[in-house]
Amino acid sequence: MKWRRLNKNKMKIEESAKKAKQDKQPFQESINEVTGNLTADLNLIRKEIGHNSDVKFREFQMGTTGIRIAIIFIDGFADADVINNHILVDFMSASPKETGHPLKNSSLKDYIKNQALSVSGLNEVRTLKDITSGVMFGSIAILVDGLEDVFLVGGAKAKTRNIDEPATEGSVRGPRVGFIENLKDNTALLRRHGKDQNLSIISSQVGERSKKELVIIYMKDIVDPHLLEEVKQRINKIKIDDVHDSSYIEQLIEDNFLSPFPQVQSTERLDRVMSALMEGRIALLLDGSPFALIVPVTFHMLLQSPEDYYERWMAATLIRILRYFSAFIALFGPSLYIAFISFHPGLIPTKLIFSIAATREGVPFPPLIEALIMELSIEVLREAGLRLPKPIGQSIGIVGGLVIGEAAVQAGIVSPIMVIVVAVTAISSFTLPQYNVGIALRMLRFASMLFASVFGLYGVILFFLLLCSHLVRLKSFGIPYVSPAVSFRLNDWKDFMIRVPLFLMKRRPKLLHPKDSVRKR
């Protein structure tokens, strides 16, 4: 059922893509070849892209020969260093001495390629479409009067930022390296940190209009070939005009769009990607996005932090268990409170029930409404804190928290214990190392609260069962989402809820069917 609908969606996307293609047909038919006449060619190009204010045309002569040359580039996008220090210098000082008379087409071209132009990346193109797209992507087009070939030199020199520790995934120990927006830098980082000849980086393009480079990264001798094939297939099926961020890719290749759980892991951390690759997973990097995607993903990965491997195993194990516990609280905290106080007062210890009942005295709302008021205001605060500039955001958090918490209790709208429950729940959800898991649990928390208020503890259990049955069915790229718990493999439990000492983790996770299963001898 579900996949059928999925397919329908995909078909829709494909159809719209086809339509787009058809619209573009007239443009594509007007492919013109460069004639060799500089003035005519320039006019042709001007007509195509000359209306853009940032497209610059520069005409000059080659040395003393009088041969007219024009370069076309996008101001600020093409590498100005190459233009000023190489192209202009080379051509203006060039003096093809040995002949004296005007050079023939072929020898002029050879001369420019072999002697004059001192740049490494050089492409020859002939069609107008290639020239314009080249210029638009940041290359410098060189047109020489009398030559039917146009040289495309260099690539875009994008402004990049420094390689910092990612803001969303901090850690105390471990490399402080995060990906940045520039794909070339990212792949270079991967090469530098994963010094393995089997580290394969395969490029492909996504986006129908704005073509972006997407690389598939994997370990050639570890990854399961079927998995690789599946990933490639799903990426090839993406037919969309533009992908602004790797999250587009994530949403287009995920298995179940109705599930609240993320089925692709996104991370800014280089070490996380490297360790995933070493387990036999596949990473995707999109140009322009600092977030790498890791597939397939299992639920326990989302509750792990790379730091689990940097700390010693005992601390790591305890922290990991703590994280599972806080995930549980983040999901069920308020709903357990609601269930207990409105259905099962008998299950609360006697002294505790007196103090809870005392604080509830005079609260005009039933527990569900009380909890919803607090939870919603926390969510509003969190969202407000995110959107505001950082310094204001923090103060909003503090002021809002204090005001809502303190004043609401003073006014008798909510009970103090409710404030504690909500605060503990919110803080628990912050311990999750992946932001999108936090969001998933936050959404489910509200559903769980509704169940609790209608059915009590029984409802919470029903909700948990529903959630479990969904999770058990869910798959990410053919891998069961809750493995290794379901599709039980004892060997993989070494790195699940506990983290055994490194010397005991001799095998890669079996669930990924790695070609080379030995991690350590």
Next chain:
Amino acid sequence: MKKCRPILRNSFVSMLLLFLLSGCWSSKSIEDVNIAVGSAVDKSKDGKIRSTLQYVIPHAIGTSNSKSPQQKPYINVSATGISLEPIGWETTLRREGPISGAHQKAVIIGQDLAREEPIREITDLYFRDIEIRGSTSIFISKGEAARTLESKDADVIPAIRLVEIAEQELTTRALRHLSLMKTWGKSNSQTSFLIQLIDLKKGEIEFDGAAVIKGRTNKMIGILNKEEIEGINWITGEGKSGAVKAFQKESDKPIYYQIESMKSKIKPHVTGNRISFDVKIESEGRIAEYWDPHFKPAFKNKTIKQIEHAAEKEVMRLVVNTTKKMQKEFGVDVGGFGNQLRIQYPNVWKNVKGNWDEKFSEIPITYDVSITIKDYGMIGSKKN
């Protein structure tokens, strides 16, 4: 679209049925319910039963800001009827909110009622109710039971104080904590047993003696005083701590032995038709109080032996006295002798269990008490 497979449809329908098992209608918000912590059952003047329920008033407890200083943290509601169930409904006519028995801590039965009605019948409602726990404590009050649920102290909930005293089991002069569930078993097997007796002294409760419940009738037949309870605790070896007088002559200055552990072993002997019991009591402890150490230094082994001996004699006096009371005055076995016989000689037990209490009065019991002093405390022979 293809038709749904029956198994899918059926499982979907049965899953929906799961949601009908509970719902908002079973919601009982804690601020609305009356949390009953104790109840007292008395005989009313017109011969009916008068039941008193103690509800907690949560906002009158503790540090809550809205607390008014004069308000007591509990309220007692009582009504009269021929049994407990109609009385419970009667109380809802007087106070809003349903009654929650899940936190019921104590049931107190008045002496008058306990002597006339079987315990099992009085407490039937408490066993039958799903909410009320089997761990609820049971007491019998010397006077009117309802008055034990009152206290002059502002911050005290009497029912909870009662249970806390019972559960600490500090001294051998009180019985071990007895839960409702245990009385259930004993009543059904027609075993005689003891229930802690409470009394009012100057308006406050005090644990004072024990009510003897005769197995056959399941009614109260008499009272053991504190000293006799000590004897029972030595026989059963169930005490945890307490003191024993360890001097013989009235003219001596006080010496007291503090119990740190006690053990007892009741050993039945059967030769032909004759049944007899040997009880071996062992205890370890320390000297808690010794007013006159100059006279006989505590470091000397001889002195220790003397004190041990004196304590042994005192314990012997206690258990013999209690045994006499059990066998001669009441003719019931409340020391657990029958149970040991049942365990070790099940065939013999089958023959005697019908009239065990009568038979028990005739059986010879010998005691062997040994007490060991492990330390003398902080002061030895030196002058204070």
